[in-house]
Amino acid sequence: MTRVYNFSAGPAALPEAVLRQAAGEMLDWQGSGMSVMEMSHRGREFMSIHAQAQADLRALLGVPAGYRTLFMQGGAIAENAIVPMNLMRGRAGADYIDTGAWSQRSIAEARKFGRINVAASAAGSGYTDIPPREQWRLDPQAAYVHICSNETIGGVQYHWTPEVGEVPLVADVSSDILSRPLDVSKYGLLYGGAQKNIGPAGLTIVIVREDLLGQAHPLTPDAFNYGLQAEADSMLNTPPTYAIYIAGLVFQWLQRQGGLAAMAVRNHAKAALLYDYLDCTGFYRAPVARACRSWMNVPFKLADEGLDAEFLQGAEAAGLKQLKGHRIVGGMRASIYNAMPIEGVQALVAYMKDFAQRRG
Ligand SMILES: *Cc1c(COP(=O)(O)O)cnc(C)c1O
Numbered sequence: 303m304t305r306v307y308n309f310s311a312g313p314a315a316l317p318e319a320v321l322r323q324a325a326g327e328m329l330d331w332q333g334s335g336m337s338v339m340e341m342s343h344r345g346r347e348f349m350s351i352h353a354q355a356q357a358d359l360r361a362l363l364g365v366p367a368g369y370r371t372l373f374m375q376g377g378a379i380a381e382n383a384i385v386p387m388n389l390m391r392g393r394a395g396a397d398y399i400d401t402g403a404w405s406q407r408s409i410a411e412a413r414k415f416g417r418i419n420v421a422a423s424a425a426g427s428g429y430t431d432i433p434p435r436e437q438w439r440l441d442p443q444a445a446y447v448h449i450c451s452n453e454t455i456g457g458v459q460y461h462w463t464p465e466v467g468e469v470p471l472v473a474d475v476s477s478d479i480l481s482r483p484l485d486v487s488k489y490g491l492l493y494g495g496a497q498k499n500i501g502p503a504g505l506t507i508v509i510v511r512e513d514l515l516g517q518a519h520p521l522t523p524d525a526f527n528y529g530l531q532a533e534a535d536s537m538l539n540t541p542p543t544y545a546i547y548i549a550g551l552v553f554q555w556l557q558r559q560g561g562l563a564a565m566a567v568r569n570h571a572k573a574a575l576l577y578d579y580l581d582c583t584g585f586y587r588a589p590v591a592r593a594c595r596s597w598m599n600v601p602f603k604l605a606d607e608g609l610d611a612e613f614l615q616g617a618e619a620a621g622l623k624q625l626k627g628h629r630i631v632g633g634m635r636a637s638i639y640n641a642m643p644i645e646g647v648q649a650l651v652a653y654m655k656d657f658a659q660r661r662g
Contacts, residue, residue, distance in 0.1 A: 304512035306638045307646035310624035311454055311599060311637040312498040317438060320551045338547040343540050352541070358425030365486050365509060372508040372528065373536040373546055375494040378476045380505060384526045385472055385491065386415035386450070391517040393445040397421040399438065399467070401431040402453035403630055404474060412448070415519075419444065424640055429456045431591040435464055446470045448491055452478035452596050454498065455628040457589075457635065459596035464489045478598050479507065480556060481640060482566030490514055499598065499639045501549035504542040546603065556640065565640055572638050572647045573597040579651045585658040589631075607662055610634075620644075620653050 308315040331338050334347050341348040356371055365371060379631045380529070385408075386396065395417030396408045401424045412418050421440050422433035442448060452459040454477040463485060464471060468491020477498040487493065491510045497503035508528065515529035523540045524530050559565060577595060580588040580602050587603045588595065604610055610633065617625050626636040638647055 304621070306621045306623045306644055307642070308446070308623050309636045309638065309642070309646075309650070311628070311635060312495070313503050314498055314639050315641040316501065316548070317552065317555045317641045320548065320555050323551055324548060337346045339544045340542065340647070343537060343543050348547075351543075351547050351550055352426055352536075355546055355553060357554035358550060358557065359437045359507070362480060362553055363484060363486055363509070368512050368526075369486060370510050370512060370515070370532040371509065372531050373541050374506040374508055374526075374531060375504060375524070375539075375542055375551075377497075377503070377506055378404070378493060379407065379411075380475050380526070381474070381493040381508070382411035383414065384522075384528075385446075385493065386412045387522040387526065388518045389472065389491065389514060390416050390519060390526045391514075393443065395441070395444060397438075397440050397444040399447070399449045399464075400424060400431070401432055401450055401458050402456035403628075404453055404455065404476075405448075405450045408448060408474060410449065421447070424458070427591070428589075429453070429458065430589050432458060432460060432594045435462075440466060440469065442467070442469065446472045448472045448474070450474040452476075452598055454599050454637075455601075455630055455635075457596040457599045457601040457631075458594050459598065461594065470511065477637075477639075478596075479564070480562060481569050481598055483562045496545060496549055498637075499505070499641075501552050502545045505545035505549055507549075512525050516583055520654045525611055535659055552640075568644065569638070569640065571599065572642065572644055575644070575647050575651060576600050576636060576638070578603075579654065583658060585662045586654065589633075598637060598639055599636065600636045601627055601631050601633060602636070603627075607632070612661070613657055617650075617653060618656060620649070622650055622653055625650075 384544050399421050399422050409418055413612050419441055423437040445467050451473045472491045475492050476494035479494045480499055492510045496505040510528050514529055515532055518527045528541050531538050627633040
């Protein structure tokens with residue numbers, strides 16, 4: 303068996319140790335005689351898996367009292383609607399910060415539910431930076447302020463937490479949750495799909511401050527009502543049981559790595575290795591402004607786009623997979639989430655150097 307270095311933006315690589323453990327437990331989870339996939343979500347075995355996963359997630363992130371952690375479904379794209387349905391709370395509208403493709407998806411969906419004020423936009427830079435806080439034109443009456451903490455496609459990431467006063471701060475953290483410590487108390491709500499940096503597709507994580515619950519729009523489907531899901535401990539409908547189990551194994555793996563502070567050191571080192579090389583060659587180019595370069599998704603271009611296909615072909619042959627950039631941005635993108643070991647980034651840089659030498 304050969305495992306490749308998988309640079310996919312999502313669904314993305316998982317830690318090999320987690321996959322091995324899941325394989326070992328596939329037919330018989332801890333003497334239950336059942337696969338986790340076959341268990342009743344209300345049975346003793348799965349309830350323990352669910353409770354442990356929730357406790358481990360809270361411990362990893364240091365989720366304070368007064369916040370609920372929900373395991374939902376529908377991904378971040380569903381949350382784009384679920385957030386306004388739950389958080390508009392009778393107010394006229396909400397503020398959104400536009401930093402790229404995923405912010406724009408959020409904005410377009412939220413417009414169905416209220417007056418959306420784009421309080422700042424990175425359009426002027428071609429989405430290669432984040433507008434500084436001084437330029438945000440926030441509405442103090444807004445229901446909430448929405449940001450995307452890491453633009454998975456553009457490779458733009460906040461390395462600071464915006465201060466927005468009394469208005470709840472909401473963040474789509476799909477592609478950088480658990481990559482480093484995060485001060486949950488600064489947010490009203492965090493949400494993200496699991497398939498980038500946590501586990502399999504199908505699970506959506508929501509962390510919400512309790513005072514924001516219970517005011518959903520009357521037309522909100524029960525399954526998407528945060529208050530009802532919190533009351534039901536995320537079991538109002540059948541939760542994505544196997545995805546929760548794998549996410550739970552990933553949480554335990556993260557604890558064994560030393561937790562989020564240790565992951566931050568590693569992730570920063572991985573990103574620095576790649577950006578440092580990109581900055582010292584004319585053959586490749588990193589388009590994003592230094593202060594907001596993503597540690598998770600690293601877009602880069604070849605100076606000669608005519609070589610893109612050959613670059614990708616050679617990378618594939620070298621076991622470096624899924625490096626093609628998103629069609630909106632073009633070029634290449636290396637997604638280097640928690641599960642990507644530094645050896646994978648070293649192999650990528652070595653291949654890039656070799657390719658530049660041969661074709662430069
Ligand atoms: C992948 C991604 C999404 C879309 O997630 P789905 O699970 O497909 O709904 C939204 N926002 C960000 C930041 C993403 O990375």
